[in-house]
Structure formats: structure tokens, C-alpha cells
Amino acid sequence: MPNDYSVWMTKREKILHTTLELIANQSIQATPMSQIAKESGVATGTIYHHFASKEEIVQQIYLSTKQDFQRIIQSNLHPSQNVKSQFISLWKSIYEYYINNPLAFRFVQQVNYSPYINETTRAEAQQYYQEVYQFFEAGIKAGHFVEMEVVLIGELIHGNISTLVEMQLNNMLEQPESQIQHAIEFSWNAIKV
Amino acid sequence: MPNDYSVWMTKREKILHTTLELIANQSIQATPMSQIAKESGVATGTIYHHFASKEEIVQQIYLSTKQDFQRIIQSNLHPSQNVKSQFISLWKSIYEYYINNPLAFRFVQQVNYSPYINETTRAEAQQYYQEVYQFFEAGIKAGHFVEMEVVLIGELIHGNISTLVEMQLNNMLEQPESQIQHAIEFSWNAIKV
Amino acid sequence: MPNDYSVWMTKREKILHTTLELIANQSIQATPMSQIAKESGVATGTIYHHFASKEEIVQQIYLSTKQDFQRIIQSNLHPSQNVKSQFISLWKSIYEYYINNPLAFRFVQQVNYSPYINETTRAEAQQYYQEVYQFFEAGIKAGHFVEMEVVLIGELIHGNISTLVEMQLNNMLEQPESQIQHAIEFSWNAIKV
Amino acid sequence: MPNDYSVWMTKREKILHTTLELIANQSIQATPMSQIAKESGVATGTIYHHFASKEEIVQQIYLSTKQDFQRIIQSNLHPSQNVKSQFISLWKSIYEYYINNPLAFRFVQQVNYSPYINETTRAEAQQYYQEVYQFFEAGIKAGHFVEMEVVLIGELIHGNISTLVEMQLNNMLEQPESQIQHAIEFSWNAIKV
DNA sequence: TATGAATGAGCATTCATTCAT
DNA sequence: AATGAATGAATGCTCATTCAT
Structure with missing residues (x-):
């Protein structure tokens, strides 16, 4: 069934959105084009009008996720602050980006070292x-x-x-706030002089 | 073509061995039962004589890998030594286990959060x-x-x-020895008081 | 990419020209409407503005090829000449028409007994x-x-x-001129009293 | 619906037989694997158990047709007879082979210069x-x-x-026997000294 | 135990055609 | 007249699993 915001999106956007959702929740191989079509409210042929192949959809999502990621980083490095504050702010913002975008997190985890992302695309993302x-x-x-x-x-x-996000998404953290603090300390102690 | 040690193994072992190899090198989805059969030197029907399904083969490999893993840990915790020595010995032994068994490492990375490993199996491994x-x-x-x-x-x-192993297997470490030392220090500083 | 003379032709002509070329070189089934559109420099919808279907394009080309053919024949039957001269002139002119219009030759060979040409169209051509x-x-x-x-x-x-043309187009004739003479003699001897 | 002799044939033979029939009557492109499967009384997967691809089925049929053809020729060249008798016997036997095996004739006509028959296969047949x-x-x-x-x-x-066979199969010969005699004379006169 | 032929639902992709603009 | 986004049935092929031998 077509998802909720569908009215506001172009077909191309709907396809990307739906694919991200499906792959994040059920893996690439378990996500046939027919399902992407159905849940996007679009004919299969329409997908191929906008994308050359399943691989291309995956790459597009991958790159735009990486771009989002960069935007987060850029807006959270404040050279005027002291180093520890900057470090914590960076750590938290990445963590929060993943927690707020669990689909993106699961998608990237899954796709990162798969043959769907070729060397060129990976380098572009680096x-x-x-x-x-x-x-x-x-x-x-x-x-x-x-x-x-x-x-x-x-x-x-x-x-x-990533470890923290994985644990959180798998409900392995009983008092998340406290454990996140501990994890940040872990990271900071690991590198501070 | 059946692999080398095949003479020494029972058909059941050959199947497990071949499957580990294939999945580690080319992913679960790219590993059809027909290929497992062919490279094990066995008929497809024979596989189903020993295992109920593809899923069961994967689970068996998963559990025996985890057992190997435990054996490593047990033989590397020596309560008589001081804590830092124990920690480093533990860290290194796990690292080396993965480096010496890259198939097992890749297999577990791939399979860990996949639907092939259900909650029961995962708990059993814990x-x-x-x-x-x-x-x-x-x-x-x-x-x-x-x-x-x-x-x-x-x-x-x-x-x-895992991060270190991943980097090493992807040839991202230029002076491995030195970087491993750094990583061990990273881990130790992260938790030491 | 639209072909060279495209500036001088109406869209209808471009479509016919491009389709002949594509079908002759790569067969009907390997020639999708989308390719005809692209190489004609025209939108798919435009094709359907000028022709009811793919079949109709093929029929149009078929008939106009047959007309060309008739024109060749008419201008090469000179009742004043002796019979053998007329025969040779006819034989050669048809041969040369095919050799100079290999696209038309291949097109007709391909399409002649295909379902694209129905009985009516074939009769019309007779x-x-x-x-x-x-x-x-x-x-x-x-x-x-x-x-x-x-x-x-x-x-x-x-x-x-047709046998000669086929051999020539497939580079099966080592000394074409001589073999063509032989073939003409073959035909002439076959029917002369 | 599975065809008549199906009880006597192996599945492999049924597939070859059905495919020859379908391709001869309706062209390769109009003959989907699903139809071959259905009319052979076999599952699609079974076809791929016996043949690597559609192309391979076509090639197998092509080669075995050419072998039949050779058998005909061999058993109709009798060096003891005079040349004209041998020639006529050869001509007629090929003609009759085609008329008695119209499926083979149509199949070869169709497939001969198609991409389904590669150079190697064609050379093998030569x-x-x-x-x-x-x-x-x-x-x-x-x-x-x-x-x-x-x-x-x-x-x-x-x-x-081939011209005669084509005309016969298209019901263009009103008194076949007489016209066949004429055609044989045509061929003989064409080459006799 | 072991075999491998057989199954058929499922997959990614293609393409002639339609239609709103 | 012209456009090109959209359609969806159809295609060649794959593969986990079954079963008669």
C-alpha cells in the first residue's frame, strides 16, 4: 500500500523513499522491484523510466545518505569551542543522526560492503x-x-x-541516556592525552 | 570442483566447509544450493539429507564458529597475570583468530543481523x-x-x-603492527581507570 | 543520435528511414520503438501520431521498397533490344539495386514471410x-x-x-565480377531454349 | 497441451521436438520458454536442467537438422549411376526431405542467419x-x-x-509434379555443358 | 545414505502502447 | 502536431526444495 506522504512527492522521490524503507527493514535481496513498485504506488515500468536498474536506485540512496551525513558533520564542528566540547558535539550529532534516521543507518550498514556499491561510488562518498x-x-x-x-x-x-546505535536499535540499552554518556567517555578516554 | 581436503571429511563436513567458504567470499544470496552441492562434490538431494534447509546450514556454521570463538577466549584468560596483560592477550587473541579465520569473520559479519539467524540461535550464541x-x-x-x-x-x-580486522582485510593498514598497537592502546585507555 | 540527413526530412520520413536502417542491421525484434524514437530524434508519442503501430511502419517501408523495385524493373526492360540483352540487363539491374540498397534487401528478406506482412499487403506488392x-x-x-x-x-x-546478393553481402565471393557473370550464365542457360 | 508422441520421448526430446514445432510455425521471438514448457508438458525449470539457455536449444535443433540433411545426401549419391541420374536423385531427395520435414525447413530458413546461430555453429554445419x-x-x-x-x-x-519448397509450402504450385520436373530441368540446364 | 531430475513461484528487466499536457 | 512520463503484461532465467529411484 502506498505510504503516507506520497501525495507530496514526485514518483521519483516516492521510489527512493520506499526503497530506502524496504531495504532498511528487510535487506536488498528480500526487496523485489515488484514490491518497490507496489508500495510506491507506481508501475514497475515507471521505476525503469527513472532509474536504469535496481543498482542505480541503491547508489542514489547511498550517495544522498552520505550527503546528509556530511551536512550533519559540517554544522557540528565549531572551532571556537574547546576540543572536548567539539568532540562530544560531533559524537552526539552523528549518533543522533543515526537514531533519527534509523532507515539510513540500517541501509548504509547493509549496503556498505555489498557489490551494489562499486569502488567509484564508495570513493565518491569518502x-x-x-x-x-x-x-x-x-x-x-x-x-x-x-x-x-x-x-x-x-x-x-x-x-x-555504530555500536551504540546498533545496541539502541536492538533494544539492548536499558538506560540509554546513561549508557550514551558512558560510551562518549569511552571514546574520549580512548584518544585524549 | 571439490576442494582439497575433501578426502578426509564426511559429506556433512564438506558441505559445512564449502558453504562457509562460499558465503564468506560471495554472500549468502549469491550462494545457491546448487553451487554448494557442486563444490562439495555432493548431490543436491544429499544436502537435504543432512540439513533441513539452507537456513539450517547457516545456523550450524554460525554456532560452531561461536564455539571456536569461545575456545579462544577461554584459553586466553589467565587470572594469574596482571589485568593489563590479560586484556591485551585477550584483545590480540580475538584479533588473531579473526585474521587467521577471515572466512569465519566475514561469515559472522554477514550473517549476524540477517534473518538467517533467529533470536533463539542468537541467544544460544550469547x-x-x-x-x-x-x-x-x-x-x-x-x-x-x-x-x-x-x-x-x-x-x-x-x-x-572488528574495526581493525575489517581495515586489515580491506588493506587499509599501511603498517599493521604499529596500528594494532595503537588500537590496543585505544581500547585500554578507553576503559582503564 | 539522429542521423545525418535529418534536417531535410519530415519527421515521418525520418522515422521510416531510421526504422529501415535499424531493422536491416539488427532485426525487427531487436528494434524497440524507443530506439526508433531516439535515433529519429523524435518522441515515442510522435511515432504514434504518424503510424498506428510498429506493424504499420514496417508495412509502409515494405511497400515503398517494392515500389522502388518496380521502378528499377520498368526502366530496365527495353523491348527494342534482343531477348538475351534484356534478360541480362534485367538480372543485373535487380542485382545492383540490391547491392546498392543492402538495407532494403536485408529488410525485405527479413520481413517477407514474417507475420508483420499480412496477406493483403503481400498481394498488394505482387x-x-x-x-x-x-x-x-x-x-x-x-x-x-x-x-x-x-x-x-x-x-x-x-x-x-538473391543467392548472389546474399553471398556478396556475406563476403563469400572472392572475385565478384567473374562469379556474377557465371551466375548470369547459370540463369540464362536454365531457361533458354 | 502436450503433443501426441510425448509418451515415447524423454523430457529432453520432448523439449527439442516441441521447440522445433513452435519455432517453425511462429518464429523464435514469438516462442517464449513458458510456451515451450507448457506444450512439452514440463516445468520451465526442467528446460534449464537440460539446456543452458534458449539459444542452446535452438543450436541443438539446428545441428541435428543439419545431420539429418547430411544423411540424406550421403544415401543419395550413387557414383555408379550416370551424372544426370545422380544429380536428379540428389535434387529430389533434398526436395523431399524438406517437404517431408517442413518444420525443419522452416526452422532452418528462419534461424540460419539469425544471431542464435553463431559463426562456430555455422562452420560446424558447413x-x-x-x-x-x-x-x-x-x-x-x-x-x-x-x-x-x-x-x-x-x-x-x-x-x-528452396524456392520450390517455399512455393509448395505456400500453396503456390498448382500442379506440383509437373512444376517440380520443370524446376529440375531448370537446375540441370543451368549447369550442364 | 545418496542421487539428480523435476518443480514452479519468483525475479529483474523490456517494450509496445496510451494519454495528459 | 509533439512530447515523454507512465503503464503492466510478458520474457528469459534462477533456485530452494521435493521425490522417485
Whole structure:
């Protein structure tokens, strides 16, 4: 059945929206084009009028999710604040983006290392992390953070956040607020000098 | 073509072995029963003689991988040593298990949150972590570790290790030895008091 | 991409021209309306403004090809010349028409006995052969040709020419000029008294 | 509905038989695998158990038709007879093979220059004609036939036969026996010295 | 135990045609 | 006259599973 906001969207948008939802909830392989069509309120042929293949839909969603992600990061790095505040603000904003966009989180987790995302697309997405790396680079030079490869720091911290999101979405956190604080401390202690 | 050690294994073992290999290298969905049969040197019907379904094969592999995992942990917790040594030994042994068994690592990553592993199976696997939780519990009580829920610690540390393995398997580590040391320090600093 | 002479043609002509080209080179079934539209520089809807269906386009091309064919025949029957000269001139002119219009040749070969050409259309096209039949009729009466049903003669001779064209277009003729002479002799000997 | 002799054939044979029938009567493109399955009394999957693709079925039929053809030729070249008798016997036997196997005739006509038959398959089929070429070669050397490339003779004579078969199958021959005699004379006169 | 032929629902994609603008 | 978004039935093919031997 076509979903609620459908009246406001173009068919192209409806297809993207529906596909994100379906893939996030039931995996790519369990999401046939016929279901995307039905739930988008569109004929199968119409999908192929807008996208060359299932793969292309997935890539489009992937890239626009990464763009959203970058926007979050950019608006949460405030160089005027002290380093710890910036770090916490960054950590929380990424966490909250994922929690508020669980579909995007599950979608990216699922699709990230799948053959649906080719090297080119993945590389295109990588550029969005540059600013975070610069933040860590500066922090190390200023003596705030331990000396470590910034990509390594980035992956480890991002892994911490993902762990928390995964636990939260799987209802493994009994007092979320408290445990999030603990996790932030975990990350901060891990890299602070 | 049937793989090398096939002479030594029962058909049941061949099927499990081949399936692990195929799923790790090419994903569950890209691994049809017909291919499992062919590469196991077995007829399709034979597979169904030993296993009720594709799902059951996956579950069997999942559980035996988790058992291997537990064996590693058990043989690497030496209460006589000091806490940091134990922690590092544990961290490294898990890391090395994954690096030496990349098929198992990829398999578990892929299958972990898929519909192939139902709640019952997942719960069954959880018991294998009890000893690690006890290690952290004791460490917190003795004032070595920060006060945090042990499951949270467990997931975060395990996440750190997985991040490193993932990077290593994707050739993202230029000087692996040095970066592994950094990552261990990262994990230790994150929880030490 | 729209083809070269497109500036000089009406959209209707462009569609016919493009369709002939595409069908000759890649078969009817491999020629979707969408491709005809694209290569004609026209919208799909526009095609249906000019033609009722794909079938109608094919029929139009078929009939106009047959008309061209008749024009060739008419201008190559010169009753003043002796019979053998006329025969050779006719044979060569048909051969050359096909060689110079390989698209038309391939198109007709392909479409001739297909369901795209119905009985009515085929009958309509038959009329164009009347003059050739009259030529053979007269030749038989004058004792130049063996006594045979003229339609049979017509089909056999036309078959000879088509065989040569087919061989030429498939590069099966090493010294074309010489072999064409042989083929003409073949046809002439076959019917001369 | 499954056809009549189905009880006597293996599924593989039924599929080949049905496909020949369908393609001969309605063209390859108008013959979906689903129809082949239904009329063979077999599931679609079963077809793919025996053949890799639609193309492979077509190729198998093509090759076995060509083999039948060769068998006919071999059993109708009797070097002890005089040349004209041999020629007529050959001509008639090919003609009769086509008339008695109209499905094979239509099938080959349709498939011969289609992309379903690749160069390799076509070349494989060519070898079957060697004996005919030898017959013409010998006839030329002995002064019975005009000097012409044997492949050219072969194609032209075969074209004559095909023309007759085509006319017969399309009910264009009013007194078939008489016209066949005429056509044989046509072919003989065309090459005799 | 073991085999592998057989099944048929399901999938991604195509394409002639329609129709609102 | 012209456009091109939209349609949906149809296609070739896949694959987990069954079952007679």
C-alpha cells in the first residue's frame, strides 16, 4: 500500500523513499522491484523510466545518505569551542543522526560492503569525511589527542558510535541516556592525552 | 570442483566447509544450493539429507564458529597475570583468530543481523561471552576499569577489534603492527581507570 | 543520435528511414520503438501520431521498397533490344539495386514471410511483378524460353539473384565480377531454349 | 497441451521436438520458454536442467537438422549411376526431405542467419556439404558441368530447391509434379555443358 | 545414505502502447 | 502536431526444495 506522504512527492522521490524503507527493514535481496513498485504506488515500468536498474536506485540512496551525513558533520564542528566540547558535539550529532534516521543507518550498514556499491561510488562518498580527519589532525598537533593515524581514529570512533546505535536499535540499552554518556567517555578516554 | 581436503571429511563436513567458504567470499544470496552441492562434490538431494534447509546450514556454521570463538577466549584468560596483560592477550587473541579465520569473520559479519539467524540461535550464541563479562565485572570491582555496563564494554571493545580486522582485510593498514598497537592502546585507555 | 540527413526530412520520413536502417542491421525484434524514437530524434508519442503501430511502419517501408523495385524493373526492360540483352540487363539491374540498397534487401528478406506482412499487403506488392511475367510470357511464345509457368521462372531467377546478393553481402565471393557473370550464365542457360 | 508422441520421448526430446514445432510455425521471438514448457508438458525449470539457455536449444535443433540433411545426401549419391541420374536423385531427395520435414525447413530458413546461430555453429554445419562439393568438382573435371566455383553452384542449386519448397509450402504450385520436373530441368540446364 | 531430475513461484528487466499536457 | 512520463503484461532465467529411484 502506498505510504503516507506520497501525495507530496514526485514518483521519483516516492521510489527512493520506499526503497530506502524496504531495504532498511528487510535487506536488498528480500526487496523485489515488484514490491518497490507496489508500495510506491507506481508501475514497475515507471521505476525503469527513472532509474536504469535496481543498482542505480541503491547508489542514489547511498550517495544522498552520505550527503546528509556530511551536512550533519559540517554544522557540528565549531572551532571556537574547546576540543572536548567539539568532540562530544560531533559524537552526539552523528549518533543522533543515526537514531533519527534509523532507515539510513540500517541501509548504509547493509549496503556498505555489498557489490551494489562499486569502488567509484564508495570513493565518491569518502570525500565527505575530510573535515573530520582535519579535526583530528589539528587535535593531535595541538597535543590534545594521542598520536595515531587519523583514519584509524576515525574508524574506531565511528565504530563506537555504530555500536551504540546498533545496541539502541536492538533494544539492548536499558538506560540509554546513561549508557550514551558512558560510551562518549569511552571514546574520549580512548584518544585524549 | 571439490576442494582439497575433501578426502578426509564426511559429506556433512564438506558441505559445512564449502558453504562457509562460499558465503564468506560471495554472500549468502549469491550462494545457491546448487553451487554448494557442486563444490562439495555432493548431490543436491544429499544436502537435504543432512540439513533441513539452507537456513539450517547457516545456523550450524554460525554456532560452531561461536564455539571456536569461545575456545579462544577461554584459553586466553589467565587470572594469574596482571589485568593489563590479560586484556591485551585477550584483545590480540580475538584479533588473531579473526585474521587467521577471515572466512569465519566475514561469515559472522554477514550473517549476524540477517534473518538467517533467529533470536533463539542468537541467544544460544550469547552464552559464550559469559566469561568475558566476568572478567570485566571483576576488573571494575577491583578498581581497574571504569564503571560501565559490562555488555556495553564488551560490545565496544569487540567493535574496536572488528574495526581493525575489517581495515586489515580491506588493506587499509599501511603498517599493521604499529596500528594494532595503537588500537590496543585505544581500547585500554578507553576503559582503564 | 539522429542521423545525418535529418534536417531535410519530415519527421515521418525520418522515422521510416531510421526504422529501415535499424531493422536491416539488427532485426525487427531487436528494434524497440524507443530506439526508433531516439535515433529519429523524435518522441515515442510522435511515432504514434504518424503510424498506428510498429506493424504499420514496417508495412509502409515494405511497400515503398517494392515500389522502388518496380521502378528499377520498368526502366530496365527495353523491348527494342534482343531477348538475351534484356534478360541480362534485367538480372543485373535487380542485382545492383540490391547491392546498392543492402538495407532494403536485408529488410525485405527479413520481413517477407514474417507475420508483420499480412496477406493483403503481400498481394498488394505482387502487382509490381506483372511486367516481368509479361516479359517471360512473350519470350516463351516467341520460342526463346523453355515452356514453364512464368511465376515459377520468376521465383527461380529471383532466387538466383538473391543467392548472389546474399553471398556478396556475406563476403563469400572472392572475385565478384567473374562469379556474377557465371551466375548470369547459370540463369540464362536454365531457361533458354 | 502436450503433443501426441510425448509418451515415447524423454523430457529432453520432448523439449527439442516441441521447440522445433513452435519455432517453425511462429518464429523464435514469438516462442517464449513458458510456451515451450507448457506444450512439452514440463516445468520451465526442467528446460534449464537440460539446456543452458534458449539459444542452446535452438543450436541443438539446428545441428541435428543439419545431420539429418547430411544423411540424406550421403544415401543419395550413387557414383555408379550416370551424372544426370545422380544429380536428379540428389535434387529430389533434398526436395523431399524438406517437404517431408517442413518444420525443419522452416526452422532452418528462419534461424540460419539469425544471431542464435553463431559463426562456430555455422562452420560446424558447413562440413556436411563437403560431399556435394566433391560431386560437383568431379563433374566439372569430367566435362559434365560448366566451369564454376563449386560453392557458387551449390548455393544456386540449393536456392532453386528452396524456392520450390517455399512455393509448395505456400500453396503456390498448382500442379506440383509437373512444376517440380520443370524446376529440375531448370537446375540441370543451368549447369550442364 | 545418496542421487539428480523435476518443480514452479519468483525475479529483474523490456517494450509496445496510451494519454495528459 | 509533439512530447515523454507512465503503464503492466510478458520474457528469459534462477533456485530452494521435493521425490522417485
